[in-house]
Amino acid sequence: MTDPLAARLTRAPRLAEPERAKDRLDDLVQAAPDLAPRFEPARDLLLGLADHSPFLWGLAARDPGRLAGLLERSPEQSNAAILADQRGAGLAGGDVAGSLRRNRAAHALLVALADIGGVWSLEQVTAALSDFADASVSAAVDAALIQAAGTGRFRPADPGKPQEGSGLIVLGMGKLGAGELNYSSDVDLIVLFDPDVAPLRDGVEATPFFSRIAQTVAKLLQERTADGYVHRVDYRLRPDPGSTPTALSLPSAYTYYETVGQNWERAAFIKARAVAGDLPLAERFLSELRPFIWRKYFDFASIADVHAMKRQIHAVRGHGAIAVAGHDIKLGRGGIREVEFFVQTQQLVFGGRRPSLRGRRTLEMLAVLHDEGWITPQARDELSDAYRFLRTVEHRLQMVADEQTQRLPEEPSKLGRFARFLGYPDEAAFGEALTAEARRVQGHYALLFEAEPDLAAEVGDLVFTGSDDDPETLATLRRLGFRAPERATETVRGWHFGRRPAVTSPRAREVLTELVPALIQALSGTADPDGALAALDRAFGRMPAAVELLTILRSHERLRLLFADLLGTVPRLADTVAFSPHVLDAVIDPAFVAPVTEAEALALQFRAGIGQPRDLEDFLDRSRDAARQLRFVTGARLLSGILPPSGAGRAYAGIAEAAVAAALRAVESAFAEEHGRVPGGRFAVLGLGRLGSCQLTADSDLDLVVLYDFNETRRESDGRRALDAAVYYNRLTQRLVGALTVPTRRGRLYEVDLRLRPSGGQGPIANQWQRFAAYWREEAEPWEHMALTRARAIAGDASLMREADAAAGAILRQPRDARTVASEVRAMRALVAREKGDHGPLDLKLAPGGLLDLDFLGQALVLSHAARHPDLVGLDAPGVLERAGDHGLLEPGLAGRLVTAYRFLDDAHHWQRLMVEGDFGRTAPPAARARLAAALGQPDEAALTAQLTETRAGVREAFEAILG
Numbered sequence: 001m002t003d004p005l006a007a008r009l010t011r012a013p014r015l016a017e018p019e020r021a022k023d024r025l026d027d028l029v030q031a032a033p034d035l036a037p038r039f040e041p042a043r044d045l046l047l048g049l050a051d052h053s054p055f056l057w058g059l060a061a062r063d064p065g066r067l068a069g070l071l072e073r074s075p076e077q078s079n080a081a082i083l084a085d086q087r088g089a090g091l092a093g094g095d096v097a098g099s100l101r102r103n104r105a106a107h108a109l110l111v112a113l114a115d116i117g118g119v120w121s122l123e124q125v126t127a128a129l130s131d132f133a134d135a136s137v138s139a140a141v142d143a144a145l146i147q148a149a150g151t152g153r154f155r156p157a158d159p160g161k162p163q164e165g166s167g168l169i170v171l172g173m174g175k176l177g178a179g180e181l182n183y184s185s186d187v188d189l190i191v192l193f194d195p196d197v198a199p200l201r202d203g204v205e206a207t208p209f210f211s212r213i214a215q216t217v218a219k220l221l222q223e224r225t226a227d228g229y230v231h232r233v234d235y236r237l238r239p240d241p242g243s244t245p246t247a248l249s250l251p252s253a254y255t256y257y258e259t260v261g262q263n264w265e266r267a268a269f270i271k272a273r274a275v276a277g278d279l280p281l282a283e284r285f286l287s288e289l290r291p292f293i294w295r296k297y298f299d300f301a302s303i304a305d306v307h308a309m310k311r312q313i314h315a316v317r318g319h320g321a322i323a324v325a326g327h328d329i330k331l332g333r334g335g336i337r338e339v340e341f342f343v344q345t346q347q348l349v350f351g352g353r354r355p356s357l358r359g360r361r362t363l364e365m366l367a368v369l370h371d372e373g374w375i376t377p378q379a380r381d382e383l384s385d386a387y388r389f390l391r392t393v394e395h396r397l398q399m400v401a402d403e404q405t406q407r408l409p410e411e412p413s414k415l416g417r418f419a420r421f422l423g424y425p426d427e428a429a430f431g432e433a434l435t436a437e438a439r440r441v442q443g444h445y446a447l448l449f450e451a452e453p454d455l456a457a458e459v460g461d462l463v464f465t466g467s468d469d470d471p472e473t474l475a476t477l478r479r480l481g482f483r484a485p486e487r488a489t490e491t492v493r494g495w496h497f498g499r500r501p502a503v504t505s506p507r508a509r510e511v512l513t514e515l516v517p518a519l520i521q522a523l524s525g526t527a528d529p530d531g532a533l534a535a536l537d538r539a540f541g542r543m544p545a546a547v548e549l550l551t552i553l554r555s556h557e558r559l560r561l562l563f564a565d566l567l568g569t570v571p572r573l574a575d576t577v578a579f580s581p582h583v584l585d586a587v588i589d590p591a592f593v594a595p596v597t598e599a600e601a602l603a604l605q606f607r608a609g610i611g612q613p614r615d616l617e618d619f620l621d622r623s624r625d626a627a628r629q630l631r632f633v634t635g636a637r638l639l640s641g642i643l644p645p646s647g648a649g650r651a652y653a654g655i656a657e658a659a660v661a662a663a664l665r666a667v668e669s670a671f672a673e674e675h676g677r678v679p680g681g682r683f684a685v686l687g688l689g690r691l692g693s694c695q696l697t698a699d700s701d702l703d704l705v706v707l708y709d710f711n712e713t714r715r716e717s718d719g720r721r722a723l724d725a726a727v728y729y730n731r732l733t734q735r736l737v738g739a740l741t742v743p744t745r746r747g748r749l750y751e752v753d754l755r756l757r758p759s760g761g762q763g764p765i766a767n768q769w770q771r772f773a774a775y776w777r778e779e780a781e782p783w784e785h786m787a788l789t790r791a792r793a794i795a796g797d798a799s800l801m802r803e804a805d806a807a808a809g810a811i812l813r814q815p816r817d818a819r820t821v822a823s824e825v826r827a828m829r830a831l832v833a834r835e836k837g838d839h840g841p842l843d844l845k846l847a848p849g850g851l852l853d854l855d856f857l858g859q860a861l862v863l864s865h866a867a868r869h870p871d872l873v874g875l876d877a878p879g880v881l882e883r884a885g886d887h888g889l890l891e892p893g894l895a896g897r898l899v900t901a902y903r904f905l906d907d908a909h910h911w912q913r914l915m916v917e918g919d920f921g922r923t924a925p926p927a928a929r930a931r932l933a934a935a936l937g938q939p940d941e942a943a944l945t946a947q948l949t950e951t952r953a954g955v956r957e958a959f960e961a962i963l964g
Contacts, residue, residue, distance in 0.1 A: 005078070005110075006041035006071040010118035013048030014420035021051035024061075032064035039064075042071050045117050052421040055402040059109045066106055075114040079128050082107045086135040090142025091160065097220055100136060101227035107132045111183070112399050115392075122388045123363065125395065129181040130172075136221060136230050137170060137187065138163070138276040144216040153209060155199045163277050167198030168210060169250075169285060170217075170276035173237045177271035178360040182391065184398035184405075186234040187221070189214075190272070191247040194281060203882060203896035205903055207937070208644040210247035215642060219594045232404065233593065235641075236558075237268055243569075243934045245641040250285060252937060257292045267344045269293045270351075271360045295352040324431035325415055327438075329390050329397075330406035334438025336394065338445040339387045345448065346374055362387060379444050386437040393434070396422050462517045464492040480524035488530065491537050492516060500537065502546035511550040519553065522560040526568030528927035535567040539578035549581035559584045562636065569931040570639060570915050572698065576632045579747065580625065583632040592633070595643045599654040605630060606658035616670045620739060623662060624746040630655045635698055635914050645910035646903070652696035653687075659749060660685055660702070661795040663739040671732050676719020678728055680711040682769070684796030684804060685736075688756050692790035693876040695906065697913035701751040702740070705791070706733045709769040709800055726768065733766040756787050769800065773807050780811075782824040786859040788812060789873070812873050818864035822963040825860040829853065829959075841945050842921035844909045849952030851909060853959045854902045857881070860963060865889055878902045890962070898958060901951045904936070908948070911935050 015021055025046055029036045039046060049056045060067045070078050082103055089099040111128050114120040120128070145162035148154035156162040173188035175181045191214040195206040218233040235246055239256035248256075257265070269289060274282030323332070330336045343365045351357040354372060359365050363384055370380040396418070397405055409415045412427065419430035461472035469489050477485035495503045495512055503512055526532045540546060553560045563584070566574035576583055586592055596602060609626030613619035634651040637643035643651065664685065689703035690696045708729035716722045723731065740750050754765050758775050776788065791808050793801035829852070838847040845851045858877035861884045866872045869887050872880055878899045885895025912920040915928040924932070929941045938944040 002074050002077070004072050005075045005113060005117070005119060006038075008075075008117070008119045009042055009045055009113075011116070011423060012044035013052055013116065014423060014425065015047060015051050016417045016420050017051055018047070021047040024050035024057065028061050028064060031061075032068075035064050035068045038068040038072060042113075042117070045113065048116065048421070049112075052417065053112075053400050056109060056112050056399055059105055063105075067109065070106070070110050070113060075110060075119055078110050079107070079131075082110065083131055083135050086132060087138055090139035090146070093146075096139070096143045097223070097225060098227050100139060100220065100230045101225060104132070104136070104230045105228060108183075108402070115183075115395060116399075122391055126175070126180040126182070126391070129183065129185075130176055130179040133176050133181055133187050133231055134172070134275045137172070137189065137217065140217040140220040140230075141168070141170060141213070141276040143220060144213045147216065148209070148213065153201050153204045155201060157199065163279075165197065165199065166278050167194040167196075167206075167281065168213065168247075168277035169193065169274065169282040171282065171286075172273045172275035173268055174271060176275065177273040178362070179273075180361060180391075182398065183395040184402050186232045186404065188234050188237050189217075189275075190238045191217075191235065192250055192253050192282075192285065193247055194250045194278075197278070197281065202892070203885075203899050205900065207245050207247065207249065208646065208903075211245045211641060211644055214246040215593070215595065223594055235593075237265075239265075240934070241641065243565075243639070243641075243931050245644070245935075249937070253285075254288070255939070257289060266293050266348055270344055270347055270358070273360065293351075294358065295348075324408060324427070324434055325412070326408060326410040327434070328407045329393050329434075332438070334386075334440070334442040334445075336387065336390045336406070338441050339383050339390070342383065342441075342445050342448055343369065350374060375444075382440045383444055386441045389433070389437045390441075393422065462520055464489055464496055464516065477520070480520065480529065482524070482529045482533070484530050488533055491533055492520075494537075495540065500540035500543075502540040502543035503550075505545065505547065508545065508547045508550060511547060511554055515550055515554045518557070518560060519564070522557075522564035523567070525561060526564050526927065527930050528568050528925065531925055531927055532564055532568035535571055535574055539567075539574065543578050549577065552581055552584055556584075559587055562587055562640075565639065568927045569925075570635065570928070571925075572915065572917060573632060573635050573639070576628060580628055583629050586629065586633045587636055592637070593642055595634075595637050595647060595651065597643070597647050597650040597654060599657050602630065602651065602654035603658040603661065606655065606662060610662060613666070616666055616739075617744075619662075619666045620742070620744050620749075621746040623659060623666075623739075624744060624749050627655055627659050627749055628747065631698065638910065638914060645907040646695075648910055648914075649690070649695040649697065649906075652698065652700070653691055653694040656691055656696055656700075656702055656750065657687065657794045660687075660704070660736075660740065663749075664736055664795050667732065667735040667739050671735055672719065674719060675721050675723050675728060675731075676717040678710045678717045678725045679714045681717075681725060681729070682709040682797035682800040683707070683729060683732065684793055684800040686791050686804060687794040688787055688791050690790075691794070692792040695876055697910050699913050699917060701753045703753050703756055705754070705757050706736070706766045707769045707772060707796075707800060707804060708766050726764070726766075729766040730764050737765070756784075758784075769803070776807065776811050782821070782863075783828050785811065785863055786825065786828065786856070789859045789862045790876075809870075809873050812862055813866045813870050815867040816863055821860050821864045825856050826963050829856050839919050840921045841949060842912070842924075843919075844905050844912065844948070847952060849954070849956035849959070851877075851902070851905050853955055854881070854898065854905070857898070857959055857962060861889060878906075894958060897954065901955050904951055905948070905955075908932065908936055908944075 025043070029039065046060065049060060086100065086103040086107070089096055089103065092099065107128075111125055115125045142162055145154055145156065145166060145168070146159070149156055149159060149162060154162075157165050169192040171177065171190040171192070173190060175185055176187045181187070191210065193206055193210040198206055198210070200206060200209060214235065218235070221230045222232045223229065235241065238244060238246075238248055239253060244252070270293060272286060274286065328335060340362055343362050346369055347357050347365060356368050356372060357365065359368065366375070366380050366384050366387075369375045370377060394406055397408070400418070400421070409418055416427040419427045422430060424430040424433070461470055461476055463470040463473045469486060473489060474485040477488050482488045494500065502508065523529045523532045523536070543549075553563060563574065563577055566577060596605065606626050609629055610619065610622045613622050631652065634643065634648050634655070638645060638648040664683075668683070684707045686692070686705040686707065687703065688705060690700050691702050706729075708725070710725040715725045717725070717728050737752050737754070740752050741748065757765070757767055758772065758780070776784075788808050789812060793804045832846070832852065833848070836846055838850070841847070843850065855877050858880040861880055862872045865884070865887070869883070869889070872883055875883060881890065881895050881898045881902065884890045885892040890898070911932050912924070915932065916924050933939065933941050933944040936944055936947075938947060
């Protein structure tokens with residue numbers, strides 16, 4: 001249709017405050033008087049927006065010309081033009097994020113005008129929203145791939161069409177996949193890739209590469225800027241999202257769905273649709289997945305499983321009786337979810353034998369269910385009408401403030417206003433309509449499950465009161481995967497009896513009683529429910545109180561699942577949560593999926609976390625809290641696949657750098673109050689080891705060297721208790737180390753190792769700069785120059801930091817005999833082997849062919865060749881190995897294999913350090929071992945061990961050949 005939108009308007013909201021709405025419209029007209037005639041045909045609708053929707057009125061008032069243009073053109077023409085702009089934004093370059101957001105604002109206004117004005121049907125509205133989301137995702141993928149191509153890591157066949165042949169698959173799930181997206185919805189995506197097809201540069205690992213692509217896409221779409229946002233992105237429908245990377249390889253996906261795919265995932269894949277990436281490849285994947293989704297026989301067991309899912313949602317989300325005020329129109333009784341489950345359940349049951357039942361859209365499938373004879377005409381018509389009604393209500397709720405909400409207002413005045421927004425005279429009329437529709441839905445939904453009398457409980461009985469075990473509860477726990485249900489019931493019953501300090505208060509036990517069923521279900525989703533429950537019990541034994549933690553877990557399903565996962569496989573992070581429950585707040589912050597690894601940004605976050613301490617003691621507590629928060633978020637991002645291990649290493653190093661810099665500022669200030677400052681004195685801290693190379697793990701010590709400099713003619717500080725400069729800076733160093741290491745009531749910050757200074761573990765702990773520089777140049781042992789390859793100034797006086805970095809670089813670039821270096825490195829490696837040995841097949845650092853061999857090999861290359869190739873200085877070990885291949889110092893294929901080996905071993909090392917303290921081979925529980933294997937793409941520990949052994953053998957062979 002080509003008639004303008006304004007000419008096709010047939011309805012408008014009823015007004016609650018007409019005068020205020022009129023004033024706002026008058027303000028708009030006065031701001032754009034030349035446009036006033038163009039607004040007049042839509043006056044009633046515009047008054048309704050001014051009265052009821054701050055979001056929509058803001059869009060209209062900020063750009064009157066855009067509003068006029070939308071009203072004067074047909075909505076179909078405007079929609080097509082906006083979609084074209086959005087789809088092309090990723091290829092256009094420039095301010096991609098801004099273009100995406102401005103198009104979203106125009107499209108949101110267009111859809112609202114067409115919907116509220118009665119121009120478009122529900123199907124047209126949801127199709128327009130879904131088409132726009134498709135365009136947004138596709139544009140973001142284009143932008144991310146083009147950015148990767150610019151670095152040389154991605155090599156598309158046609159730079160103008162980077163998605164074609166990319167090996168990347170982006171599936172739209174849920175309402176996006178069905179083409180039924182609601183007004184302010186998340187977009188549920190699954191990102192997969194074919195490593196054999198992807199045109200990546202040699203040596204680029206596919207999993208971290210495509211995970212970063214997925215993270216870039218999410219950031220482009222959901223990061224809030226001055227122009228707003230485009231879509232919130234949810235990647236949690238991928239297989240086992242708590243333990244898999246954001247992007248999953250096709251072989252891993254096939255293996256998962258063929259072995260452990262669940263009925264709810266089958267139901268989810270009914271709506272799956274390729275929305276971006278290599279579309280032919282995506283269609284082949286979905287085609288090959290059909291046997292998983294569609295069983296050859298009538299699958300009546302799905303009814304029980306889907307109904308259990310629905311009842312679990314009821315239990316977790318506070319599902320109550322049909323109501324109006326505060327009612328959840330999606331998850332509440334008689335809501336949208338019941339219509340969807342009514343359809344999806346029968347699709348799962350009968351779709352294997354009836355291909356006509358394999359459609360994605362709810363309304364279309366209701367019609368087909370009737371045509372195929374599975375439901376009555378009454379069920380088809382009543383559920384279709386109810387679905388349209390409920391989805392319309394959902395859209396109006398979300399149009400008020402652009403919020404992802406499905407809950408009606410509770411206050412009568414707000415509910416009355418909302419009823420008028422929908423076109424009803426008052427809340428009573430709206431409530432009557434809502435109740436009638438919800439009861440019809442509930443009636444049909446209940447009939448579907450009448451033949452399943454054993455579904456009277458949520459997931460089965462979970463009764464932990466009294467002194468004797470309830471037989472049905474034991475059976476339920478067994479079904480949920482608990483191997484020792486009697487021990488589990490005794491543990492939970494002990495909580496109710498207040499046997500643990502954390503749950504002795506009446507309020508704690510009250511919250512616990514409400515939480516336990518959902519908590520048990522969350523624990524059952526881990527690899528080891530019994531171990532996770534035991535870990536939680538130990539945490540309750542250590543915590544003085546748990547009300548805060550229990551309240552948070554009760555309110556957020558996502559946090560319950562994450563906490564359960566931590567208890568089962570990452571007890572280090574679970575202990576952090578138990579000690580400081582509000583570290584979980586960051587997980588529900590939208591910024592959680594947009595990881596920060598840059599040191600400057602982390603320093604800003606660290607300083608924000610510290611705030612304004614009252615004194616040094618307060619600073620010590622606050623610094624520990626700030627570091628704990630940031631380290632927890634980093635670990636949780638790694639666990640969730642948002643951050644690759646190498647990114648976690650950079651983040652952990654950035655946090656440590658921020659902590660050292662903040663501690664130095666604090667102790668310098670406090671020390672100066674007593675002793676003044678040394679005139680012209682300078683003080684700096686070097687980071688070495690993994691801190692220096694930005695590869696810090698979750699539990700790395702900090703290898704530090706402290707430097708100072710001063711004017712020899714003025715050796716004393718100028719305070720009331722003057723000190724000689726050497727004494728001054730050594731005592732200041734003691735204060736700094738204490739600030740980083742001393743345990744306070746908020747815990748410990750870091751362990752610090754100063755033994756890489758010239759005197760080792762003896763002598764002064766601070767080093768006078770000129771003497772230290774001379775020592776580096778003239779006296780240092782080979783191992784000290786090896787350590788220097790990872791030295792980096794991280795805090796203190798800027799000029800001294802620059803001088804130290806420059807001096808280190810100059811020393812590393814001195815000419816050396818490569819054979820002599822090789823001999824010295826081999827001797828050092830042999831010494832380490834004699835003195836430290838290794839700890840078996842899971843020792844990734846010290847075992848022959850492990851990370852130490854690769855680090856030493858990289859250091860040997862720097863010392864041998866930096867004189868001719870100065871760009872070898874300042875890189876981490878994989879960077880050195882890759883650059884050595886570029887320069888012909890290593891055969892390129894060998895360099896690529898060594899880089900791949902390093903990434904693999906280092907990734908595993910990061911995961912080990914995240915999960916447990918100490919020797920992973922001796923202390924890791926079975927669930928942690930299984931998670932480590934899964935994180936590295938292996939089916940089990942045996943397969944992982946075999947791959948580690950093979951990798952180390954190759955590294956050791958290369959080590960001997962290169963340095964032999």
